Amino acid sequence: MANFPGTHSRSIRNPFQDSPPNGQTCLAEVEAAEPPPSSRQLKEFTFDLLHKSGKPWATLLLRGDAEHSKTTPAFVEGAPVTGEVRLDLESGGEAIHAVALSIKGQIITGALPSEMVTFVDLPTTLWSRSMGDPRNPTNDGNKWSQKLKGKYIWPFSISLPPTVSLPYFGRNEVFHRLPESFFERHTRGQIEYEIAVRFTRPKLRTDHKLSTTFNYLPLFKPGPPSGLRQLAYSQHTALLGPDSDTEGWQSSPSVKTRGKLSSSSRSVDATCTLSLATPLCYTRGTTIPCALLIECDDPEALYLLSSPEAVVMRLRRNVRFHTVEKTTGHYGDDHSKLLWKEELVHSELATWWPAADRSLEIDSTETLPVTVSRKMLRGELYLRSDLITSTSIAHFRIEYSVVLFPFDAPGYEPLDSEPIIVEPVEIASEYADGPLPIQYSSPLA
Structure with a gap:
């Protein structure tokens, strides 16, 4: 139990009556309600993988809600997570077999695997060799067998579900509203959303991964x-x-x-x-x-x-x-x-x-x-x-x-x-x- 706060040092800024003073309105008024997700302004964020020369060769771009995206991209309920994955490969090319994107939401209460519970997991494949030409992917059965060279762009738009269901101590699945992102330095429990893009390479070669967290804001x-x-x-x-x-x-x-x-x-x-x-x-x-x-x-x-x-x-x-x-x-x-x-x-x-x-x-x-x-x-x-x-x-x-x-x-x-x-x-x-x-x-x- 927290200690009871004292009050001897506090002071009231203004004397108040039961109603605002004559001839005045209230001291403060709430601003207009937020616009719907479809009319919000967007703000772009980029995250890069770099060559040894310092030049980006892979970029994850996110378009967050401008009003709520200060230093971290933010998305409000009802608005999809939108952006692009870009490649800018040198003339020698890269042997990449697939480009996969995933969005995860987790409850994290400690470092143990049992203390990390995933409540959202949305994987999607932006491109794979089975889809053919990476600049014009199809499912016609023509498998791509070459290295990737030059510039590529894969746009994406992924909608988060407003609710999720999870089993709880052996009971039937319970539906929950998707929670707001939560992280504080001195609080052990947190809610984290992560978006990651993985570049799958041939066997015996390490895959590349580019990831970042984002904020989610439920509307109710x-x-x-x-x-x-x-x-x-x-x-x-x-x-x-x-x-x-x-x-x-x-x-x-x-x-x-x-x-x-x-x-x-x-x-x-x-x-x-x-x-x-x-x-x-x-x-x-x-x-x-x-x-x-x-x-x-x-x-x-x-x-x-x-x-x-x-x-x-x-x-x-x-x-x-x-x-x-x-x-x-x-x-x-x-x-x-x-x-x-x-x-x-x-x-x-x-x-x-x-x-x-x-x-x-x-x-x-x-x-x-x-x-x-x-x-x-x-x-x-x-x-x-x-x-x-x-x-x-x-x-x-x-x-x-x-x-x-x-x-x-x-x-x-x-x-x-x-x-x-x-x-x-x-x-x-x-x-x-x-x-x-x-x-x-x-x-x-």
Whole structure:
């Protein structure tokens, strides 16, 4: 379990109200939705095999999606992997019997073969001697017997399947969405896609291989938000809270938290109810709208806990995968031979502000105000645009949850040793149908 983050050194960039200031729109708006794969701009990448002179004799060219291809070619779901294989051979020629291309997707959780699971394997032959003339290949039965000389180009376009099926611990095959590429230096588990071209040579001679990795980006979106939430987005107005938009929020069961006041050393109990905007799937680069109801009979404690700076809530990413015990057990074997490995990472803090709804301080059965015993905060949890989408394939998971940690307020000592509330959520890559979401606050520094 990761250590709970402290909050004494943090600061809020701007004071917030329950709605944007008069005469202003929200502080930030989400950019327009991504264009379909067919209309995307392409960016070329080349990878070479060199002669001793330094001149390329074999080239693999890939045309990746320009928006997502920075230093590595990237392909989005629905767009084929396109490119060319080129040869530029000297006058003496090369004895090459076949040119074969392959695309592989693998789950890699270690160096052992049993810790590398292939979920995509797409081989294709661009040319072989049985196809005849390499510049005009056919299947007329005329076998090519000469060396290859000069320049050759073989274009290719290979579509990746949106889903794959894998057997899992003796059960029937389970279908999975093709996962997003994932690699981080300090995280053991990864998802890797590789494209390779192999130049097959005669027996007793070593084949040549040219390969590189590429990134794959699945496209999926959350379900539409509630009608009232869509209306707020389209009109640039404040979101209605859980009491006013019951279809637009999901509230956790109320959870008690305990702490001690420094001023009197007395213990106090408070009850927290966390509400998140539905559905519990959110597009990266946007925010998670949230609301927190705090109930406490102690006025001093309620004052301390309801301060926006006191609430510690973050997005948690959990990379989970099975790891093999020493050298025993293989993928598909008995579940008891495998162990779960978990790696947790927490995001920056959510931003909070007092809710404007004063009805929480009125007893619904009376006409006069009663002693204030509860406070509502509204907030947002900012989602970075480079978050990896939620993934579940075979023995590998990338899971997310919203975690409310014990309060961190001057004069209050939390007595809880675990998070108060953990609410699982999903992270998607595309915007939901309807108006684009808007952001009402700035992320914390």
